[in-house]
Amino acid sequence: MSALVLSPSAALEPPCRAKPLLARLDPRSRVLAALAFALLVVCLRSLPAAIAALMPAILLALLAGLQPGPTLRRLAALEGFMILTLLSLPFTMGGPALFSWGDWHWGLEGTRRAVLILTKGSAIALSVLALLGTLELTELGHALARLRVPPRFVALFVLSARYVDVLRAEYARLRLAMRARGFCPRASLHCWRSLGHLLGMLVVSSLERAERVHAAMRLRGFNGHLHLLDEHRASGLDWGFAAALAVTGALLAVLDLA
Amino acid sequence: MAHIPDGVVSVPVLVAGAALSVGGMALGLRRLTPERLPKAAMLSALFFVASLVHFPVGVSSVHLLMGGLAGILLGWAAFPAIAVGLVLQAALFGFGGVVVLGVNLANIALPATLAGLLGRRLLARPAVAGAVAAMGAVAGTAVMVALSLALSGREFLVAGQALAVTYIPLMAVEAVATAAMIGLLAKVKPESLELRP
Numbered sequence: 001m002s003a004l005v006l007s008p009s010a011a012l013e014p015p016c017r018a019k020p021l022l023a024r025l026d027p028r029s030r031v032l033a034a035l036a037f038a039l040l041v042v043c044l045r046s047l048p049a050a051i052a053a054l055m056p057a058i059l060l061a062l063l064a065g066l067q068p069g070p071t072l073r074r075l076a077a078l079e080g081f082m083i084l085t086l087l088s089l090p091f092t093m094g095g096p097a098l099f100s101w102g103d104w105h106w107g108l109e110g111t112r113r114a115v116l117i118l119t120k121g122s123a124i125a126l127s128v129l130a131l132l133g134t135l136e137l138t139e140l141g142h143a144l145a146r147l148r149v150p151p152r153f154v155a156l157f158v159l160s161a162r163y164v165d166v167l168r169a170e171y172a173r174l175r176l177a178m179r180a181r182g183f184c185p186r187a188s189l190h191c192w193r194s195l196g197h198l199l200g201m202l203v204v205s206s207l208e209r210a211e212r213v214h215a216a217m218r219l220r221g222f223n224g225h226l227h228l229l230d231e232h233r234a235s236g237l238d239w240g241f242a243a244a245l246a247v248t249g250a251l252l253a254v255l256d257l258a
Numbered sequence: 259m260a261h262i263p264d265g266v267v268s269v270p271v272l273v274a275g276a277a278l279s280v281g282g283m284a285l286g287l288r289r290l291t292p293e294r295l296p297k298a299a300m301l302s303a304l305f306f307v308a309s310l311v312h313f314p315v316g317v318s319s320v321h322l323l324m325g326g327l328a329g330i331l332l333g334w335a336a337f338p339a340i341a342v343g344l345v346l347q348a349a350l351f352g353f354g355g356v357v358v359l360g361v362n363l364a365n366i367a368l369p370a371t372l373a374g375l376l377g378r379r380l381l382a383r384p385a386v387a388g389a390v391a392a393m394g395a396v397a398g399t400a401v402m403v404a405l406s407l408a409l410s411g412r413e414f415l416v417a418g419q420a421l422a423v424t425y426i427p428l429m430a431v432e433a434v435a436t437a438a439m440i441g442l443l444a445k446v447k448p449e450s451l452e453l454r455p
Binding site for chain 2: 034035038039042074075077078082084085088089091092110113117120124125126128132133150152153156157160161162163164168171185186189191192195197198199200201202203204206208209210211213214217222224
C-alpha cells in the first residue's frame with residue numbers, strides 16, 4: 001500500500017508499531033480496554049483521580065512504543081479544539097477570583113474545571129492512541145466485527161480504510177498538477193473554488209473507482225459480507241491485562257470517591 | 259472544531275447524542291445495500307482525506323467537513339459514512355473522543371443528512387443546491403455543537419456561543435467549495451447526482 005503513496009505519509013502512519021506486549025493482545029481486548037478506560041475516566045469528578053488516570057495512560061503509551069514527539073503534537077492539536085471552552089470556563093463559573101482585571105474575574109472553580117477537562121481528555125486520547133492507534137486498520141475492523149458491530153458497518157470501515165491511502169495519493173497527484181500550473185493557496189474566492197474543483201475531481205474519480213471495485217467484487221461473489229480470516233483467541237495475557245485494568249479502575253474509583 | 263473531546267459534555271447530552279446516532283445509523287445502514295457499499299466506502303475515505311486539505315482563511319485555515327456533499331450524494335447513508343470518518347480520526351489521530359462519539363456523530367451527520375436531502379430538491383441548479391446544502395450542514399453543526407455545550411452546563415454557554423461564531427468563515431468556504439464540487443459533478447458525471455440514495 002505504501003508504494004502507492006506519493007507524498008510523505010507520516011501523518012497517517014501510526015507513530016510507531018506496537019511493541020511485543022500490546023501487540024500480542026487480542027485486538028478485541030484492546031478495543032474493549034479502550035472503551036472501558038474511556039468510560040471510567042469520563043465518570044471521574046475529582047482532580048487527583050483525573051491526574052492519577054494519566055499514569056495508566058502514559059504506561060500504555062510506553063508499552064505501545066509511541067514516539068513522544070508526534071504523540072505530544074497530536075495531544076496539543078486535540079487541546080487546540082477546546083481552547084475556547086477551556087479559556088472561557090474560569091470567567092463563567094464564578095466562585096472566588098484568583099485575580100481580576102476590572103470586571104473580568106479569573107475564578108478558581110473554573111480553573112479547576114478546565115484543568116479537569118484537559119486532564120481527562122488527554123488521558124483518554126493517550127490511551128486510545130496507544131491501544132487503537134497502533135492497530136492495523138483491518139485488524140481494528142475485524143475486531144469490531146467479532147464484537148458484533150453490524151457487518152455492513154464493518155465492511156464499510158474496512159473498505160474505506162483501504163482507500164484512504166489510494167485517495168491521498170490521487171490528491172497529492174492533482175495538487176502537484178495545480179502547483180505545476182502556478183497555483184498557490186490564498187484566502188480568495190478563486191482559490192476556494194479551485195480547491196473545490198480539485199475535491200470535485202477527486203469525487204468523480206472515486207465514484208468511477210467505486211464502480212470498478214464493485215464490478216470486481218461482484219465477480220468474486222460479494223454479497224455484503226466480508227469474510228473474517230483472523231483467528232484471534234483471548235489468551236492468558238488478555239485475562240492478565242483485563243485484571244490489571246480492573247484493579248487500576250477500582251483504585252481510580254476509590255481515589256475519586258475518597 | 260466539530261470534535262468535542264471526552265470529558266466535556268454531561269451524561270444526559272451523551273445519552274441523547276448516542277440515541278440520535280443509533281437511530282441515524284439504523285436508518286443509514288438499512289439503505290447501505292451491497293450495491294451501494296463501494297460508493298459509500300470510497301466517499302467516506304474521501305471525507306477523511308478532505309479533512310486533511312486546508313483552505314486558507316485570512317491568516318488561519320480551515321478544513322471542510324463535506325457534510326453537505328455527503329448528504330446530497332448519500333442521503334441517510336451519510337450517517338455510517340461519516341461515522342467511519344470519525345472512527346478513523348479517533349483511532350489515527352486521537353481527535354474527538356470515544357464516549358462522546360455518539361454526540362459528535364449526531365452533531366455532524368444529522369444536519370448533513372437533512373441539509374443534503376433539502377439540497378437534492380434544488381438540483382435543477384447544481385451550484386445553488388451545493389451552496390444551500392453546505393451552508394445548512396455547517397450551520398446545523400454549529401448550532402448542535404453549541405447546544406451540546408450549553409445543555410451540559412450554564413458555564414459552557416459563552417464557549418458555545420463563541421464556537422458558533424467561529425463556524426461563520428467555514429460556512430462561506432464550504433458553500434463556495436461545495437457549489438464548485440456539485441457544479442463540476444453535474445457537468446462531468448451527472449448520473450452520480452441522479453442516483454436515489
